[in-house]
Amino acid sequence: MPFAVQDLTLRLGRTEVLHGLSFALPQGGITGIIGPNGCGKTTLLRCLAGLLPPESGSLHHAGQPVASLTHRDRARRIALMPQSAIAPPGLTVRQLVARGRTPWLRPFRPMTRADEAAVAGALDEVGLTPLADRAVESLSGGQRQRAWIALVLAQASGTLLLDEPLNFLDLPHQAGLVQMLRRLGESRSVVMILHDLTIAARLCDHVLALRDGRLVASGPPSDVLADGPLRETFGIGFDCLHLPGSGGPVVLPAGL
Template identity: 45%
Template sequence: MKTLAAENLTLAYGNRTVIQDLDITIPEGKVTVFIGSNGCGKSTLLRSLARLLKPAGGSVILDGQSISHLSTKEVARRLAILPQTTGAPEGLSVLQLVKQGRYPYQSWLQQWSEEDENMVRWALEATQLTELAERPVDALSGGQRQRAWIAMVLAQGTNALLLDEPTTYLDMTHQIEVLDILAELNRSQKRTIVMVLHDINLACRYADHIVALQNQNVFAEGRPEDIITEQLVRSVFHLDCRIINDPLYGTPMCVPYSKHRNRNAS
């Protein structure tokens, strides 16, 4: 059974087609990263997989069913998405934000439960935010704020997490901090994680499976060491580079050429 997949998927904004007849299956229990040049449809595809964008054609499959046939709460119990742009009401505490992740489980008949409390406590611990639980979200640093939003999606308790550029606007230290949290979650609980990342070297370091998008479809997909080549970077990003092994992790590492910067030039 396909946990999360797209079949013959076409996505468009008005008359502009962004994704055309795309087929993809997200590997279960792995970290998948979408890469590609700006405007290639990475975020659009991610939003469609979470049912935030209605397809112009084809379908998204979640746990063997068309996602369009599931209720909003049912989808939210099976997958969680963290959009690229987030914002919390002024004064909202970290704890209050994380509690929002339990919304899919609330109803007139089922109010706040011990399981809800345990999931919120675990999400705070997993993101190292327990001591900041009462602090307003808008008083946090950029890295802390991103961890708070990740804690909220963790509190949903879903098997699949979709994150749209979770490292955007973060400095290098906080980028690694956020990606390490997600990698540990994948390793320890086998959660399926799908991310959009701009940094190809971070994508190679953290991904089990990379999907490179170009020309409204999948250009290549597979393990980083199998698909990331100088030709792929040239075709997808229009960039000349050298691919070497990361000296620490052995994963592919992209070193771009520069026509106007050569320290060794006479």
């Protein structure tokens, strides 16, 4: 399993943000983290990436304590795409994606053919090869999201952590990115923060629900994305429906 967490507590300053979390995530597939704003989702993701050390409890990745990993080893195992990432002005898509190779580069040595092949493969996987020499700021929102995902793919880590990868995208871009994320989950462990519960129900293999820094539920979408756990997570009722014909799930606040 990519992550095993036991009694994890984390403070930011004097505030306890995560309270005694315990869960294990399955190997491979897509795990979604859901919950209201301010419940600790991004803090948890940064903790899983090793950027925020817990005050107490244990955090293991593939059986090894995350705290025992060097920065380079951790980056080779775990790749994080932060929310609303911004590239420096003038940076091309290829140059951005090449930054994902940093954990594998030898000091003061240029990229090898293997590094260049990893960059080319990541660009191809997200469909941005034709735009590789364009400046990142010239891309559409959906294309920029793909460029940042290509960076974490070039990092060649087995576990990807994505903070709201669908945020601020229109419906066509969301649909395209969802299809790409589904493909990524076939060969990697992907953990992502999601706000759209219907997308979580259709995309994820596993879901974590948080409220006020505490774990409400953890398990398959059919168990977590139900009225009881969702009511406890968000404080309101939900209608969990299935479309006629396709049977696809739809999750809406009750009364809409």
